[in-house]
Amino acid sequence: MNVSSASAESLRAALAGLLDGLPPSQTTKAVDRLIAHYRGTTPTDAPVLRDRSDVAAYAAYRMPATFEAARGALEALWAAAPEWTPGTHTDVGGGTGAASWAVADVWEGGPRSTVLDWAEPALALGRELADGVLDAAWRRERIGTALRLDETDLVTVSYVLKELTEGDRTALVAEAARAARGAVVVVEPGTPDGYERIIAARSVLIDAGLTVAAPCPHSGACPIEPGTDWCHFSARVSRSSLHRKVKGGSLPYEDEKYAYVAATRFPVRPAPGRVVRRPQIRKGLVLLDLCAPEGLGRETVTKRHGPLYKRARDAEWGDSWPPAGQD
Numbered sequence: 173m174n175v176s177s178a179s180a181e182s183l184r185a186a187l188a189g190l191l192d193g194l195p196p197s198q199t200t201k202a203v204d205r206l207i208a209h210y211r212g213t214t215p216t217d218a219p220v221l222r223d224r225s226d227v228a229a230y231a232a233y234r235m236p237a238t239f240e241a242a243r244g245a246l247e248a249l250w251a252a253a254p255e256w257t258p259g260t261h262t263d264v265g266g267g268t269g270a271a272s273w274a275v276a277d278v279w280e281g282g283p284r285s286t287v288l289d290w291a292e293p294a295l296a297l298g299r300e301l302a303d304g305v306l307d308a309a310w311r312r313e314r315i316g317t318a319l320r321l322d323e324t325d326l327v328t329v330s331y332v333l334k335e336l337t338e339g340d341r342t343a344l345v346a347e348a349a350r351a352a353r354g355a356v357v358v359v360e361p362g363t364p365d366g367y368e369r370i371i372a373a374r375s376v377l378i379d380a381g382l383t384v385a386a387p388c389p390h391s392g393a394c395p396i397e398p399g400t401d402w403c404h405f406s407a408r409v410s411r412s413s414l415h416r417k418v419k420g421g422s423l424p425y426e427d428e429k430y431a432y433v434a435a436t437r438f439p440v441r442p443a444p445g446r447v448v449r450r451p452q453i454r455k456g457l458v459l460l461d462l463c464a465p466e467g468l469g470r471e472t473v474t475k476r477h478g479p480l481y482k483r484a485r486d487a488e489w490g491d492s493w494p495p496a497g498q499d
């Protein structure tokens with residue numbers, strides 16, 4: 173995964189000055205509250221991001237990671253439909269705009285984004301961070317069964333479903349499917365319950381007539397037996413010194429685990445198969461756990477496979493397999 177794209181760099185630069193002027197104790201308190209909230213029970217009746225220090229903490233603490241996760245999902249959509257470019261984009265529950273930055277990264281320059289959220293301080297900070305970089309409008313909107321979206325080419329719903337009641341989740345995904353002329357991308361944390369919300373969203377999208385573009389190689393039933401495993405991926409997030417200060421620890425990166433589904437109204441070429449675990453490289457062979465149209469399976473690629481062996485050694489969790497030209 174590319175961690176140093178132009179958007180990632182400018183987002184990092186925009187985030188760097190964010191905590192200037194905020195007392196460190198206030199930031200730490202806001203981060204602690206966020207962590208407690210995200211570990212605790214959701215949904216809530218009112219925005220969790222209540223003020224500037226909450227949103228500054230969210231942006232510093234979570235935005236680089238949700239940006240990379242959204243980018244991973246959007247890149248997989250792009251790979252399944254490289255000729256398609258969205259002209260308009262709606263980022264529902266967009267908060268400080270991580271998914272809009274990711275959209276602008278995948279489709280260089282980006283479509284016109286509209287970011288919808290009920291937390292005014294998040295919208296205000298998102299607007300500030302994106303000033304002069306993204307073509308985006310920021311609008312206060314409450315997600316619920318009454319939400320009506322304007323028609324748009326692409327809808328993203330990134331790290332939002334967890335914050336909603338089950339009824340609101342289903343209604344939101346159905347509304348996203350109705351409003352999207354092109355594609356809907358839903359991203360959640362890469363946890364067992366995040367995967368379950370993605371599988372439920374995937375069903376709603378298919379029932380609405382969309383085709384799964386990624387990560388699945390088909391729009392049929394997921395081969396994972398409920399409760400036994402969960403489909404998720406990993407995005408490497410490089411950490412700035414500011415990020416290290418806020419989150420603690422000393423590693424220059426962290427791995428954000430995420431689950432996602434991308435579905436389209438137009439025909440796509442999904443991956444022939446997808447690497448669904450980190451490949452295991454042994455002496456002279458690579459073990460690839462794959463999800464393919466025929467189900468889950470393991471492929472062993474050895475030196476005897478010639479050029480394919482080199483490709484297998486370079487393969488990453490989440491990649492399409494076999495690589496183009498080898499299927």
Ligand SMILES: C[S@@+](CC[C@H](N)C(=O)[O-])C[C@H]1O[C@@H](n2cnc3c(N)ncnc32)[C@H](O)[C@@H]1O
Pocket residue numbers: 219220221234235238239242264265266267268269270271288289290291294313314315316329330331332335336
């Ligand atoms: C975890 S944040 C994700 C923000 C952003 N999409 C990202 O990927 O970084 C969840 C966002 O959903 C918004 N949200 C939660 N429930 C909402 C509701 N009922 N109506 C509008 N926005 C909501 C929150 O205010 C917050 O900005």
